[in-house]
Amino acid sequence: MTTPVRIRPRRLRGTAPLRRLVAETRLSAADLVLPMFVKEGATEPVPVTSMPGVVQHTRDSLRKAAREAVEAGVGGLMLFAIPAHKDPVGEAATDPDGILNVAVADLVSEVGDATIVMADLCLDEFTDHGHCGVLTGDGRVDNDATLDRYARMAVALADAGTHMVGPSGMMDGQVAAIRAALDAAGHTDVSILAYAAKYASAFYGPFREAVDSSLTGDRKTYQMDPANTVEALREVRLDVAEGADIVMVKPAMAYLDIVRRAADDVDVPVAAYQVSGEYAMVEAAAARGWIERERAITETLTSIRRAGASIVLTYWAVEAARRLS
Template structure:
C-alpha cells in the first residue's frame, strides 16, 4: 500500500504513545470530597459508596494528612449536622461542624492544604431542599440571604474557597458582596454553575441524609438543556465567581466542553456519587477492569475541558498507580 499518512506510527510503542499523549490526570487536578459528621473519633464506611467514609473533624485531619502524602492538596467538605430544621439554622451557627473541620485543617496544615466548603442548605434542612420552602415552593431571595451568611461563617473559619451548590438565582453575587463587606476579599468562589437535576446523585443523598421532599427540578437544571448551562456560567462569572463547575460529569461531557469554550476561568467537573458507585459495583461483580475504567473516565473529563475534577476515586487511583 502506498500511504503517505500512517497514524499508527505514533501509536507503535508505549513510549511513543506517552510522548504524544494530549491529556493527563495528575494529583494536582483532583479535589477530594469528605463527609464530616458531629462528634469525634468516627470513621465509618458509607454502605452505598465503598471506600468513602463519614468522618469527624479530628479523623478528617488524619485522612487529609494521608492524602497530602499522595499529592492530594485540595479538599471539599460537606457538613452533616445532628440537628435539622426548616431554615437550616445550623448552617450559619457559630462553631458548626464545617467551621470546626476547616479550622482544624488550617491549624494543622496551614497553606499546604486548600480547603473548599459546600454552601447549600439541603443537609441542614428537615425537608432536604436547598433553600427555604413555603407552600411547596422554594423561595429564592430569602434562601440567597441565608446562603450568603453560610458562606461568611466558612470564611470566618479560614476556608480558601466557598462553593455554592444550591442553584438559586443571584447567590454568587450575594456571597461575593457579603464576603467583601466583611474583608474576606481573598476568599474564592467556585460556583456550581451547571448543576443538573440528575439521577446520578442517589448515593450522595443517602450519605448526607438530604433526599428532598419532592424533587429539585424547579431550581436545578433540566437534563435536556445545554444553552442554559452557558447562560448560568456567564451570569455566575458576572456576579464574581472565580471558578465554575459542571455536575455531573460523565453524562455531561458535552456541557463541560461548551462551558470551557465560554469561560476563561478554571472549569471544574464533579465525578458524582452515582458515577463512582456504578464503577465500584461493576468492578465488584467482575464485569470491568476498575483501574482501566477509572483512568478512562478521568481522562475523558480532562479531555472534555475540565481543569479540575472532584472525585471519590483519587486516593485509590494514586495509591494503586492507576493514574
C-alpha cells in the first residue's frame, strides 16, 4: 500500500496567480536604473553595434529618452559621456561646459523632479590613454593625483545639478576624497553610489565601444581580481566607512555571490550593474533563437534582486519597467 504524500510543495506552483502570490522576490520598475550615453557633437543617435537597442545619444535624443524612461517608471538614470576631445588628465570631465556636465544639467532640467539623475564619476571616457586616472611618467595610474581630479569632477557634477555621483575608478580613498570635496563645496545633499567591488572583468567589452574607449593595456592593477571575495567585502566596508550612501557590485550576474555577501554585510543599499557583456550575450543568443528573450531578461533581473541587490543598473530598464507596469 502506498503511503499518501501529505507535504506537497507543488501545491503552491499550480497556477500563475498562486505563483505570483507566494513569490519570494519582487521586481519592480522602481528598482531599475538605466545607463545612458551622450556623445558630444552627435547630430543623431549612434547605434552601439555590440549592444542592440543601445545608442550614443545627442543631447536632444537624451532628453527624449529620459522622459520615456521616467514615464515607464524607471527608478533612476546613470549618465556616461563621450567628449569630442581627450587628453592625458581628462580635462573635459571637470569643464563646466564639458559634455557630461551640460548633459547632467539637461537631464535635471528635463526630469530632475521625477527621477534620480546619476553621473558616472571616472576619467576613462575623458583620457586619451583610456585609464581611470592620471598616469605617472612610467605609465602607472597615480592613485593620489587621481583623487584630486575626482574631487574636482565631483564638485563640477554637483554644480551641474546631479543628485548622485558614481565613482567607478576603484582608486583607494576615492569615496572619502569625493565626500570631503562635496561637503566643502556645500553639496552635502549629493549622494555617493560607490562602485565598491568592481572587478577586472571580460564582460565590459561592448561598453568600450559605447564610450569610444581609448584604453591601452588593462585595468588589473586597480580593478579587482575575479578570484577574490574577502577583498571585495573589505572594499565594500571601506567605502561605507568613507561615506558611501550606496555600494555597488559590478558585474552582476557572474558575481551574485558577492552581491549576497555584501547585502548581508552592510546596512546601506546594495546595487548591482548588469553590464554590457551580460546584456549582449542574452541579445545575441535570443537573436539566434537559442533562448526566449523576454523570459531570459526577467529571469536575470530577478536573480540579481534575489541575490540581495535593491537596485539594478540594466540596459533593459525601460523595456522591463514597461512590462512590469
